[in-house]
Amino acid sequence: MPIAIKMPALSPTMEEGTLAKWLVKVGDKVSAGDIMAEIETDKATMEFEAVDEGTIAHIQVDEGSEGVKVGAIIATLAEEGEDPADVEPITEGDSAPAPSPAAKEEAQETAKEAPAPSPSPAPATAPAATPAPAASGERIIASPLARRIAEQKGVDLSAVKGSGPHGRIIKVDVENAEKAPAKAETAAPAASAAAPVAPVEAQDFGIPHEKEKLSGMRKTIARRLTESKQQVPHIYLTVDIRLDELLKLRSQLNAALEPQGVKLSVNDLLIKALAKSLVAVPQCNVQFAGDTLLKFNRADISVAVSIDNGLITPIIEDAGSKAISAISTEMKDLAGRAREGKLKPEEYQGGTASLSNMGMFGIKQFEAVINPPQAMIMAIGAGEKRPYVVDDALQIATVMSATGSFDHRAIDGADGAQLMKVFKEMVENPLGLVA
Known part of the structure; x- marks a missing residue:
């Protein structure tokens, strides 16, 4: 009996994904454990x-x-x-793809188009009161040819009614939809008062340009950060921190760890400092959850790592209790696999707080956007030589600015200030990090 191969759930929260690449073709034999495809989730390609x-x-x-x-x-x-x-493709109601391969379907569409359809087909635009496929939780089912034409013509597939098998949108549906765009807008004013403000439509103004399709990760970043800034009341607190003692300790530790092949970064020490600060100020190691507040007993630090198509935050679990050398080794492994798209979901989903360091780019100070559902993120600027008062005398010191972004629903300003004070003390007196 034929076997249906279904889209897998590659993480506990995955609802849909992109079939990035097939590694097999029709006629190939496969055995259990063979890699058949690459699936792109919102965070990684697996x-x-x-x-x-x-x-x-x-x-x-x-x-x-x-x-x-x-x-x-x-x-x-x-x-x-x-x-x-002799095997027919397995279908499963409307959730299954159309039974014909893409090439056969496109040939059928071309044949359908030849008689030049009269105005008899119903308008392809959906009334505002009728949920579009995407709004009902179902993916938009459309042929590759229809998707390409829709992208070229700027047609919104969520407003198109498909006439193909299982309601699949085909070429003629897209072309008919383009002929009657006005009707799709007629019902919009009724709901516009409650709807969010639509983004300004992009215009190229005749300037030479290229179009790059957003990856699933970039779409998720855009959605989540927009939600964060719209729904989470941010409060920002900044402190200047002297780094000289931390840099001296780092140099000493690296000399001792060199035979083991371990080389600590400043970021490794800051991860440890943030984790210990959160344990010392548990009022900031929390999460807002409607009418409850989650209070965490350990500090799992999500560390921002820039990759080719976006940003990902691998997690150092219980960073406050780990040796700095262990944090360094783990961070190098996680960052390397993040850039290769090989992180497991449990390695980047979760965390009680985040740390984002842009000091290596020469950024003096910035305010990071909270990564929901977390309630705080620490933004680290560059360490630089600055005039600084040491023992009541003006001297030159290596100083960095650190800015904490806090969810004011869960963390009061005074508690956030206490965390920043503890973090500053730990970095300026770093022996406590190795105790």
Whole structure:
């Protein structure tokens, strides 16, 4: 009996993903454990392994397809002893992709288009009162050709009614939708009062440019940070911190750890300092949860790592109780695998607070956006030589500015100030970090 290969849930919160790349083709034999595809979630690109043996009979979702719901059938596997040519693609109601491969479907669409359809088809725009596919939690089912035409013509597929198998949107639907754009806007004013302000439409003004499609990660970053700034009342607190003692300790520790192949960064020491500060000021190691407040018993620090297509925050668990050398080794491993897109979901989902360091770029000071549902993030600026009062005398010292962003629903200003004070003391008197 043929086996349905379905879109996997690669993390506990994953609802849909992008089928980034097929590593098999129709006719290939696979065994359990073989890598069949690369799936892009909102945070990483992960490998999808086969769990059954057989021959790929049909590939029903093309690589590059976005918004593929978890559980949707993406391919059909013929079992041992079955002739793949005799196997029909498995479908599963409206959640399954259309049964024909893309090439066959495009040929059918071209044939459909030849008679030049008259005005008889119903307008493709959906009334405002009717939920669009995306709004109902279902992915938009459209052929690759229809998606390409929609992108070129600027047609919103969520407002198009599909006439293909299982309501799939095909070429003629997109072209008909483009002919009647006005109707889609007629019902909009009724709901506009309650709707959020729409973003300003991009205009190229005739300037030469290129269009780059947003990755799933970049879309998630845009959505989550917009929600954070709109829904989380931020309060920002900044302190200047003298780094000379920390730099001296780092140099001494690196000399001692050199035979072990460990080289500490300033960031490793700051991760430890933030974790110990959160343990010392537990009022800031919290999370706002509606009518309750979550109070954490350990500090798991999410560390911002810049990668090619966005930002990811691998987590150092219980950083306050770990040796700085262990933090350094773990951070190098996590950052390396983050840039390769090979982190496991549990390695970047969670954390009780975040740290973002832009000092290596020469940024003196900045205010980071809180990463919900966390309630604080520490922004680290560059260490630089500045005039500084030491023992009531003006001297030159290496100083950095650190800014804490706090969720004012969960953390009072006085508590945030206490955390910043403790953090400053720990960095300026760093022997406590190795105690």
